[in-house]
Each structure stands twice: as C-alpha cells, then as structure tokens.
Amino acid sequence: MKNGTFKKITAAFAAVSVMLAATSCGGGASSSSSDGDVIKVGVLFSESGSTALVEKTMTNACKMAFDEINEAGGIKGKKIKYIHEDYASDPATATEKIKKLVEQDEVVATVGCYTSASRQATLSTLKDDNALLIYPTYTEGEEVSPNVIYVGNMPNQQATDFIPWILKNVGKKVFLIGSDYVFPKTCNKQARALIEMYGGEVVGEEYAPLGHTDFSTIVNKIKDSGAEVVYSALIGDSNTSFYKDYQQYGMTADTPICSISIDESNLQAIGKEFAEGHYASMPYWSSLDTEASKNFVSKYNSLFNDGTVVTVLTEATYDSCYLLKAALEKVEDPTDTTALINAFGGITFDAPQGEIKVDENNHCTWVYSRFGQIHDGAVDILYTTDKALRPEPWPSVLYPEYADSNFMPSWDDPLCYPQ
Secondary structure (H helix, E strand, O other): OOOOOOOOOOOOOOOOOOOOOOEOOOEOOOOOHHHOOEEEEEEEOOOOOOOHHHHHHHHHHHHHHHHHHHHOOOEOOEEEEEEEEOOOOOHHHHHHHHHHHHHHOOOOEEEEOOOHHHHHHHHHHHHHHOOOEEEOOOOOOOOOOOOEEEOOOOHHHOHHHHHHHHHHHOOOEEEEEEEOOHHHHHHHHHHHHHHHHOOOEEEEEEEEOOOOOOOHHHHHHHHHHOOOEEEEEOOOOHHHHHHHHHHHOOOOOOOOEEEOOOOHHHHHHHOHHHHOOOEEEOOOOOOOOOHHHHHHHHHHHHHOOOOOOOOHHHHHHHHHHHHHHHHHHHOOOOOOHHHHHHHOOOOEEEEOOEEEEEOOOOOEEEEOOEEEEEEOOEEEEEEEOOOOEOOOOOOOOOOHHHOOOOOOOOOOOOOOOOO
C-alpha cells in the first residue's frame, strides 16, 4: 500500500444515463428519463442475513429523508424515486445488486452498504460503469475510491481519541477481538499501533466468523490473558452472543468491553443487564441532548413502529441522503456522474450530530468524535469534540506520509482499490 502514488482525479468519465421506471419503494415513476419529472436513486441495504437488524434502520432513514425531500419539492422540482435492493448481508450478492441498480435501473447514485466487505464488493461496478456510491457506515479507512462518498467516520474520528482515554482511565492491558473480515482486522491493526504508542500492551487478539454465536472459548482466553480491557470490533448479531457469553463465563464490566462497532440497535438486542458498564465510541448517539437530535429521534420514532431504534447508522444514512440532495442541486444534469461526484466537495449539512462537511479533496466527511459508558441501555456521553473533525483515511498518527488530504488516488492506484 505504501508504494502507491497519490494522483488528482483528472480522467473524464462517461455520463450515466437515467431511465426512470416504477419502483416498489418510491411509488409510480415515469418510464423514461426524458420525461424529466423524477430522479432515480438506489438504496442497497440488507433485509435478510446476519446484519439485517442493523441495516433495517438504514433503509428507514432513506425513506424518511427522501420522503421529506419530496414533500419539500424535490430536486429542482423533480421527485426522487428510490429503488431498494436486499443484498442479504452477502458481499457477492452486493455485487449483483449494485450492477442491477446501475446497469438495469440506471440510478444516478446509490446510498448503501453496511459492511466494508459489501462496499468493496461494489467497487468493480463503480469503476467500470462510472457509478456513484454514498456509503454511510463508519469505516476502517486505508481506502479512498474515486466513485465513493464516505459519510461515516474514519478511524481518527473514532479510535484516535478513544484509545488514549481507555489506557488512561480504564486499563493498559488490552485484548483485541473482532469479526473475521476487513473492517475489524484493519481497525485492530491500527488499535495495536495506538495502544503501543500510548504505553499500553496487547495481551491477545482473536477473530470470529460473521454471525458467530459461541464465544465461550474466546471469553476463556480473555480471562487467562490478564486483560484489563477488551477492545471490540465485532459486527452485527455476534455482539449479542458475545456480551451475554462474556457475563455467563465469568467476566464483568470490571474488565470492560470498549466497542467501536455497537450502537443502540445492538444494545437493544444485547439487553441492559449484559451491556451495563461497558463503553462505546461513535460520532452520534441518540442520547445526544440537543434540539436537533431530539427532533430527529422523535420524528423517526413517530414514523416507524417496526422494532428499530435510532443509531449512528440511521443518522449517517439520513445525512447521506441530504448530502446527495445538495450535490444534485449543484449540477445541471443529474446523470453526469463526474459532475455529481465533484459537486460533493465542500458541501455542509446541519445533521442531528451537528454540522458536518464533505472534505473538498478526499471524499470523506468531517464528523464528530464521541464516546461514553453504557447505562440502562443507552450511552452516557463522556467525551465529545466541539466541532466536526477532519477525516484522515490513513490516520496521521500511523501514516504520516499520507497525512495530506489534498490528493486523491486514481483507479489505477491500489490505495483506492484494495486487492
């Protein structure tokens, strides 16, 4: 990776045409882009599989945002028609579904994907068809692709403040755990470097398959390691089993789990008694005591009675839709993908978490850093930045040679397209 050379995007891309057909999510639509009354947008989130619980709230956020936009007059008088595809928590299916959205439905952009594996599965189509993905999920970084707008936090906006705080206030002997794919492994590589940098010690590291439910062996390894804290990047349903097994096999919040990958939906599934006293870091928590956040949570809860709750993913997906709206309002032709991508640079939005901004150079978003302790099924926020932090896809504390965000790799550079 370090041998890659940053290059500014200079290649001209072919425009993506738009056929505006009927959709199951957005109601009736015109049959041709020439009718000029609608703009088609893809929504790519799982309704089945191991991450369906998490992704349902992301689908809801798209419906909430796009309906609001349409009720307010749409985009220059055109209504958004959104087509939802279920990739069933499977990266290979994400590849098939993004191709359908881009090549058959001819959407102008897609808001979607939860796991990094599913995002990376879309990159070939984005490259080959010059298509646009707006990705809401927090990410491990170490990738910036020309046709992706990254709205979720980068590692420096989450772990870079969290880990020094953990070492100072919780414990210095750290056990790393995660699901067995790119996000947890990359995050834990960065966590290890930060732990060692700030005088801590990694006393163990384990990974479990996505959807794994039996953590008895791993919990016993944690007990035997002498860990004072567990740093977790487990994903999806595995969190429920892990937190319950953690207590069942004799561990307590005296050796707390500090997670970078749980939110309120996970807390709901885990149960108050199993999550109590542990810690978590995200740019947004629904417990944030601001008028904007309270209004957002209240409206979501009034619209959806499906067992889902507001999470950082709800908020980031909602933000993604409004950032897309702002970019579409800046371009003359919504089917001009290159112009649309370029339009995102510098866009701001008064999000429920506070004002955020898409960086002018690296396609990532300025968001807040917040972490807290879990109490009574919610997060009591202990730390928050005063304003959104500049995103560093390659954290400067680990990759000083990549600290400059003024350059963007081309598709030919492995920095933008992990192999």
